[in-house]
Amino acid sequence: LxxxxxxxxxxxxxxxxxxxxxxxxxxxxxxxxxxxxxxxxxxxxxxxxxxxxxxxxxxxxxxxxxxxxxxxxxxxxxxxxxxxxxxxxxxxxxxxxxxxxxxxxxxxxxxxxxxxxxxxxxxxxxxxxxxxxxxxxxxxxxxxxxxxxxxxxxxxxxxxxxxxxxxxxxxxxxxxxxxxxxxxxxxxxxxxxVPNLSQPDHLMAVLEESDVFTKKDLSALSRKIHGHRVFIGIKKLLALIDMARQTEEPYRVIKFLSKLEEEGGLDMGSSIQ
Ligand code: ATP
Ligand code: MG
Known part of the structure; x- marks a missing residue:
């Protein structure tokens, strides 16, 4: 009952x-x-x-x-x-x-x-x-x-x-x-x-955590972004990393960097000291 x-x-x-x-x-x-x-x-x-x-x-x-x-x-x-x-x-x-x-x-x-x-x-x-x-x-x-x-x-x-x-x-x-x-x-x-990521080091910390890039990729990425302006939210960055994951190995780094720049997260034109 x-x-x-x-x-x-x-x-x-x-x-x-x-x-x-x-x-x-x-x-x-x-x-x-x-x-x-x-x-x-x-x-x-x-x-x-x-x-x-x-x-x-x-x-x-x-x-x-x-x-x-x-x-x-x-x-x-x-x-x-x-x-x-x-x-x-x-x-x-x-x-x-x-x-x-x-x-x-x-x-x-x-x-x-x-x-x-x-x-x-x-x-x-x-x-x-x-x-x-x-x-x-x-x-x-x-x-x-x-x-x-x-x-x-x-x-x-x-x-x-x-x-x-x-x-x-x-x-x-x-x-x-x-x-x-x-x-x-x-x-x-x-x-x-709660800020966006704003330094190359911040970006590298996230990239190193992901299992998407090889050691060689990571050092290439580190060299490329060194001294450039970074500004991106973690949620958007994780989405870009997911996209890189779907990209074939040889193009991953280049694809990731161009998407990052397109989204305004990385300014390759400027450099900071
Ligand atoms: P929105 O402006 O759309 O409300 P948001 O600022 O609330 O977005 P979240 O929805 O919290 O952003 O998305 C952040 C995503 O990033 C989550 O999937 C979370 O698990 C992941 N993440 C990884 N590292 C961090 C971190 N250090 N801080 C916050 N989120 C993180
Ligand atoms: Mg939210």
Missing amino acids: VNRSDFLHALENDIKPAFGTSGEVLEHFLARGIINWGTPVSSILEDGMLFIQQARATDTSGLVSVLLEGPPNSGKTALAAQLAKNSDFPFVKVCTPEEMVGFTESAKCLQIRKVFDDAYRSQLSCILVDNIERLLDYGSIGPRYSNLTLQALLVLLKKEPPKGRKLLILCTSSRRQVLEDMEMLSAFTAVVH
Whole structure:
């Protein structure tokens, strides 16, 4: 016999959302891992550990909110997911614009509200709000956005969890200026910049991690990019490496370099000292 309480129990515990459980979503965000391509990556991970400790500490306020902002493709979502994972908090929930496609403004607000309400019930909770500007329906043409969702988020970002409960909020955005204009930046405990790779050494660190290039390829690449300007997001770089992987061995290096230049990630015309 199945009664109402079984049904409610199942609804709460057994029925998985269409986009997977939060653990699965985190793993999906981290499918390609985190490559430590330089000091910016290690300092973000180190600062992240401090925020996690701060959120855990019993003598501080129960709320720590961190914004990871940086250019598109710089690795914001994956780093936020890594921090959520590092926190080891038992309750982790992800809010992404993807799972709210087609929601009305008020449905979106209700959904976000529910995530926070669930978090307040747990001792140690971590909420990852991915791509805030898209959650707010921000469009760069004709700037418009959902004021209702903005106001709801602003309230939740500032609201202390109940006494004794701890909440770590991790948000990502590639539109720092937009959030600043919406007076949202000041609502965060801390704003962390996630940069693009910007030095030949950064690029070489990623290339060496991939199993695509031979030792000989790598030294050829190192010589070619030495002294040139590099500027590319990790996500785009990994896509270019995948493309090189599909290219026949003898043309790999040349193909990779020309694609990199085409994408604006490498400026062979200029040189830096
Ligand atoms: P978008 O601007 O489209 O939201 P994003 O900045 O959120 O992009 P991610 O979606 O996080 O970028 O993509 C980064 C990809 O690079 C992920 O697949 C991640 O596993 C991989 N990656 C490897 N090394 C790193 C690193 N050091 N930092 C971040 N991501 C990394
Ligand atoms: Mg992202």
